[in-house]
Amino acid sequence: MIYKKHKSLAIIALLVFLQTGHGKAASVDLRDFNEQINEIKEDYDFSTDSPEFQLLTVLEAVGSNLTKNPAPEVVVQTLSVIDSTALIEAAFPSTAKVSFADDFLVGSNLSVSDLANASFFLNSLNAKRLSLTTEAQSLTLNSTAGLGSIQEQVFNFSNTNPAALINELKNAGQIDLVQLSAAIESEANGLSSSIQQASETIQQQDLGSAAEQVASATQTISFATGAALAAAGASLDQAAQTISDAIAGGVSMDLEAASQGLGFDSFSEAVDAYNEQYGTSYTVDSAREALGQ
Amino acid sequence: MKKFIPLIISLCVLTTFEAQAADDWCWEKIDYPPSMFGKWSSRLRNSSNFVEKTFKRNADTLPQRPAEMMEGLAYLEVLLNEVCWDRHGNRQAQKKLGKVVLDIRTSLGLSPDMPRTKIINIYWSTAKLLSLATVEKLEVDEARQEGIKKLKQLKATLKAELKEYQDDL
Numbered sequence: 001m002i003y004k005k006h007k008s009l010a011i012i013a014l015l016v017f018l019q020t021g022h023g024k025a026a027s028v029d030l031r032d033f034n035e036q037i038n039e040i041k042e043d044y045d046f047s048t049d050s051p052e053f054q055l056l057t058v059l060e061a062v063g064s065n066l067t068k069n070p071a072p073e074v075v076v077q078t079l080s081v082i083d084s085t086a087l088i089e090a091a092f093p094s095t096a097k098v099s100f101a102d103d104f105l106v107g108s109n110l111s112v113s114d115l116a117n118a119s120f121f122l123n124s125l126n127a128k129r130l131s132l133t134t135e136a137q138s139l140t141l142n143s144t145a146g147l148g149s150i151q152e153q154v155f156n157f158s159n160t161n162p163a164a165l166i167n168e169l170k171n172a173g174q175i176d177l178v179q180l181s182a183a184i185e186s187e188a189n190g191l192s193s194s195i196q197q198a199s200e201t202i203q204q205q206d207l208g209s210a211a212e213q214v215a216s217a218t219q220t221i222s223f224a225t226g227a228a229l230a231a232a233g234a235s236l237d238q239a240a241q242t243i244s245d246a247i248a249g250g251v252s253m254d255l256e257a258a259s260q261g262l263g264f265d266s267f268s269e270a271v272d273a274y275n276e277q278y279g280t281s282y283t284v285d286s287a288r289e290a291l292g293q
Numbered sequence: 294m295k296k297f298i299p300l301i302i303s304l305c306v307l308t309t310f311e312a313q314a315a316d317d318w319c320w321e322k323i324d325y326p327p328s329m330f331g332k333w334s335s336r337l338r339n340s341s342n343f344v345e346k347t348f349k350r351n352a353d354t355l356p357q358r359p360a361e362m363m364e365g366l367a368y369l370e371v372l373l374n375e376v377c378w379d380r381h382g383n384r385q386a387q388k389k390l391g392k393v394v395l396d397i398r399t400s401l402g403l404s405p406d407m408p409r410t411k412i413i414n415i416y417w418s419t420a421k422l423l424s425l426a427t428v429e430k431l432e433v434d435e436a437r438q439e440g441i442k443k444l445k446q447l448k449a450t451l452k453a454e455l456k457e458y459q460d461d462l
Contacts, residue, residue, distance in 0.1 A: 026461035096357040117418035128402025
C-alpha cells in the first residue's frame with residue numbers, strides 16, 4: 001500500500017518536473033565549432049597581423065575557455081566577448097562604402113514620422129554600442145573564468161581604448177532628424193527670401209550687394225546645420241555598417257538553422273512549404289515579377 | 294488517493310496545454326506602412342519572398358544594399374506575424390523564427406517587447422533614410438572574402454551554441 005502511494009506520488013512529481021521543463025540535461029557542444037576551426041586552419045593561411053588571424057585567435061581562445069556546463073553568468077560574459085569582436089571585424093575590407101552627402105536631408109521628402117522613427121533607431125543603435133563597450137570594459141576588470149584576458153586581447157588587436165570609446169559614445173549626443181529637418185526647412189525659407197531680395201537687387205543693377213546677400217544666405221545654411229547634418233551622416237554611415245555586420249554575422253545562418261531544425265534542407269524549402277500550406281501557387285519568377293525585380 | 298490520480302494527471306496536462314496556447318499566440322494586429330504591400334498582395338507570399346531574396350539569394354552582397362537590408366528586417370517581422378496567424382500551426386516554426394527576430398532586435402538595441410507595428414515602421418523609415426545614401430561598390434579579393442565569410446560563420450556557430458545552451462538552462 002505504502003509502495004503504491006509512493007509510486008503515485010512519484011508519477012505526479014515526474015509530471016510536474018516535466019511540465020516545468022527541467023527534464024533536459026544542458027551542455028555546450030563545441031564539436032561543430034572545433035571542426036570548423038580545423039577546416040579554416042587547413043584551408044587558409046592568414047598572416048599574423050591580419051584581422052582574420054586575430055578573430056580566429058580570439059574565437060579559438062573563447063572556445064578553449066568554455067567548459068561543458070558553464071555557469072549562466074559565464075555564458076553571458078562569453079557572449080559579450082564574442083560580440084565585442086565586431087571591433088576586430090571593423091578592420092575587414094568592406095565590399096561597399098556607404099556615405100551620405102552633406103545635404104542628404106535637403107529636399108528628401110521624408111515625413112516627420114519617418115524622421116522620428118529613424119532617429120529613434122540611430123539612438124538605440126548608439127545606446128547598444130555604448131552598453132556593449134561598457135560591458136566589455138568591465139570584463140577586463142572583474143571577469144571570472146579567464147575571460148578578462150581574452151577581452152583585453154580583443155581591445156589590443158583592434159587598437160581600441162575602451163575608456164576613450166565609451167567617452168566618445170557618451171558625448172555623441174542624441175540624433176534628432178526631425179529638428180534637423182525643421183531647421184533645414186526654416187533656413188531654406190530664409191534662403192529663398194534672401195535670394196528673392198537678391199533678385200530684386202539684381203533688378204536694381206546692384207550686383208555687388210546681390211552677390212553678398214546670396215553668399216550670406218548660403219553660408220547661413222551651411223554653418224547652422226552643416227555640423228549637425230555631418231554628425232547625422234556619420235552616424236548613418238556607422239549604422240549602415242553595424243546593421244550589415246549584425247545581419248551578415250548571423251541572420252542568414254540563423255534562418256537557415258531554424259529551417260533545418262524544422263526538417264527542411266533550407267530556408268527556401270521551408271518557405272515553399274508554408275506557401276503550399278496556405279494554398280499559394282507562387283514561383284520564384286512570379287515573385288520577382290510581383291516584387292518588380 | 295488513488296481515485297484522484299486521473300484527475301491530477303488530467304489537470305496537469307490541461308494546464309500545460311492551456312498555458313502553452315495562451316503564451317504561444319504570437320500574432321499581432323499590424324498597421325503596415327502604406328507602401329509595404331499592394332492592395333491585393335499576399336503578405337505571407339511577399340514577405341517570405343523578400344526575406345528569401347534579401348537574406349539568402351543576395352546575402353553576400355548585402356552591405357551594398359543597406360536600404361534593402363532594413364526592408365528585409367521589416368518583412369521578416371511580417372513573415373513571423375503571418376506564420377503566427379495559424380494558432381494551431383507549427384509551433385516550433387513560430388518559436389524558432391520568433392527567436393531569430395527577437396535576437397536581431399536585441400543586437401540592434403531595440404526592445405524585444407516593442408509592438409510589431411512600431412518595429413516594422415522603425416525599420417521601414419530607416420530604410421527610406423538609408424535609400425538617400427550613396428553606395429560605392431568596392432572590390433575585395435574573392436579568396437579573402439571567402440575566408441572572412443567562414444570566420445563569420447564560425448562566430449555565428451559559437452554564438453548559436455551558447456544561446457541554445459542558455460535557453461536550455
